[in-house]
Amino acid sequence: MKLTDNTQTVTGMSDGKLNQSHVDGSDFIKETEDKKLRFSSSKFFRFIHGKGIRKIRQGADFDLVLVQDYIVSKISTSEVKEIVLNYVKTLENDRLTDYILNKTVLFSLKYLDAVETIKPKMHRDKPGESFFYFQNGVVKVTAKGIQPPIPYRQFKRLIWKDHIISRTFNDETDIETTPPMFQDFISKLSEGNEERFKRICSVMGYCLFDYKTSATSRAVIINDEKVSSAPEGGSGKSLIVDALSKFRKTALFDGKKFDAKADFVWQKIDESVRIVGIDDVKRGFNFEDLFSIITSGFRNINKKNRDEIELSVEESPTIVITTNNILKGNSGSFLRRQHQIEVFQFFSNKLTPLDYYESTFFSDWDENEWRRFDVFMLNCVMLFLMHGVTEYQEKNPQQKELIRETNQSFAEWIEDNLELLTAFEGVGTIQTRDSFLDATNQRFTSLSDRKFTNYVKAYCQIYGYEYVALSNMRPRGFRISQKSE
Template sequence: MRERVLESTDRPQFYSEIQVGNGVKIEIKQSKMIEFWESKGYRNLKMPKGGYQLVKIKNKSIISEAVDEELMHEVKNQLLNIEEKFNVWTEFVEKDFITKKTKLALDILKEINLNICNAKTAYFFFSNGVLKVTEDEIELIPYEEYGGYVFESQIINHDFVLVEESEKLKSDFDAFLRNVTNNKEDRYNYLTTAIGYIIHGFKDSSLTKAVILVDETLDFSGEANGGTGKSIIGRAVSSVTSTLTKDGKSLNTKGNRFFYQDLNYSHKVMYLDDVNEDLNFEDFYSVVTGSLSIEEKHKAPYSIPFEISPKLMISSNYMVKGSGGNSDERRRIEIEIFPYYSKDFTPLDDFGKKLFDDWDVQEYNSFFNDMISYCQKFMCNGIMNSAPINLNENKLILETNMSFVEFADMNITFNSGEDKISKNKATLYNHYRDKYPMESRNVSNVMFKKWLAKWSKRRGYEDSHRKSDGQSIVDFFRKIDNVE
């Protein structure tokens, strides 16, 4: 008896219905089923840590992690809801067609561009499209026209509406930024362009800096004040770009090979929130300047290339320690937060609502428009630095101690018109030990010499050590531009 294949106009088709006598024989082709799944966007994404991840490509650019059950539901939807082939569905579920071998046969995504930003173009991902931002234009484009790939987890759950500058109402967050910069235009520009820098996806090898938020007024007695709003800035950043936030109080970097294991390719910022005074910025130089080595437990290490590795942001109630010197300084964008807010007067007291949590759709849209404008300002102007308030003084105290700074300021002074003064180092050291016996008990001669050099640098002087008649002399020179 002849077998006749029953034709179907639906494509792609992974099954055949063959007329056999008075019945119908169902044949399901594994190779055709693989083609069906591929037509629906399923692929194997080659992972940097090794192995493959089943994903689904949506709108030609959105990568969504997938599981085996989704393959099953695609077939079920096709057969029951679209084609109404109940007999084919029955045949499918009675056999095992979703195997490891089948999944491995899916096409592989090897080289995917996860960051097509450049110095003058940034992209932000919203529910209703990709926001393309340049120096002078903001445009919402469909995901189908985006030239790279984006993980679904990076998409902001908000339909962005561009508000023209003439109609724009500044957000509560922008008012908050005005407050924490003491309503000083130069400080406001510094902070907003730093935010623009950190949310811009482009990694510039000539601008490898961490954004560090510290309080303008610090308590060096060991008690942290806080409550000035630094974490709100961190939340703002995480609201517009994929951010891994780590609790700064519980950080353990010493000998911790697995510190970065929760980072992945989707993260654009790593935010260390409210770090303790013992954190050493030097431990994070690799995050700022180069490729990032990742090691997970029981897995082979791998590397995230510099171009798509996350930028670093830190907030602290203390000065963030580092190695000192130009190498350390050039890796920092340090923002001093004015103490407009405190534990006794919070943003909730000021605005009458919780920032972010109590906003409606329109308020969120105003916030997103402002954040985009900060990024645009950064692309046009770079980091708009402002003069430090207490930063240099606080760094000097951190590098030495408060008693030494007080002593040096009182005992190393230039008279009007002087550009050089000389001090006997031993006499100076003993005088310091006599005046501050408790604070100086662990300060050696060598440490005292180093502190003199740090004090000189922070005060804009130069120091030089020499011998004279068997005595150690230290000369302090006032730089030409510091002479009265």
């Protein structure tokens, strides 16, 4: 981070606005006429204060921040030292410089705890209004359109520095004649289906809209259309999360190693993170572990060597999960906590986006492609603000519903053994359960005959079969049959 003098000094905050006045304290260190060095702690903190340095409490701990022209950034003690040294060096007195260099206590957290505490009201989206912070100003998006950038000095709201997008916004593009590469990519993932395309776009708009309540909070799940026991991956799901991260601060997690119950699993999360991306979660991922976070926020974020912090649902980031599998859970409790999108596998390990477009997304783009991308993504936000998350009927809904009710192994096994289960003489429950476990290499898995029976009944309910218990059979058994009209 490049540290510069504050052009507008800060003395306090009220309702997220800055109160400004002249604060000096620049003579906190000086050499007297008799060559003695004088250091004043009170003047030192006035000087620190005048440079825009404050602290934000996090339980018993705190973060140092630098506030410059309504832009707030977290800084380290070494960066505070750099600000002070840059000033002292202008005094052109080596004794003063040496004093600051050797007085390490001045830049300890214990000493800097005397810095003024603030509770900044950081700017966020409002109902019906979404804001994006570009280099040339703040762009406001509503259902009616995209407004020109507002200069930061005119906007006058506190914004995290790491929320500022490293691009200027310009909506004067050839997007009408030359569709953005990323728009074409989303079209490919939609198999050219307009409703499916709008679904993906509106969900991306939902992710970028930085306003939610317990009633509207959802996790986003991105999975493949095709269900397979040996998924290939490479369909492009992760590129969607990557695209979102170009607009909102994102914390990424490796889904294969992810454990929602681990002590420090969320330590990357703080009040400035807007999206959590959990990439490629493994089969058996327990979505229920996220229930309370989705509806109530990140209530217990453990950080190593620091106090826990809490984020309300309004302050919490949106969770986006990519997976090659169908996540288990089909009850209302599961469905009302998620927005799902499925992608058509136009791309694969055999045909990657790089192969098709002959360009690496984001890193190979020129200025015009970035402009098209920015306009397209903000149009997705506008679509969401107009219509919410749009509807689309997923492919193979019965198969996916069965997987959510049972598991993928059972869903594949029962289709292969349907002729056996529909035989008039029936099958033994325990024998058939053991056959299922053997066939799917789960012989040492604990699966009660009651749970297995519930799996079979779930299949019957979803596919329109009737479960017939054969009470006279020893050991007890069952068969399934087509329901009579």
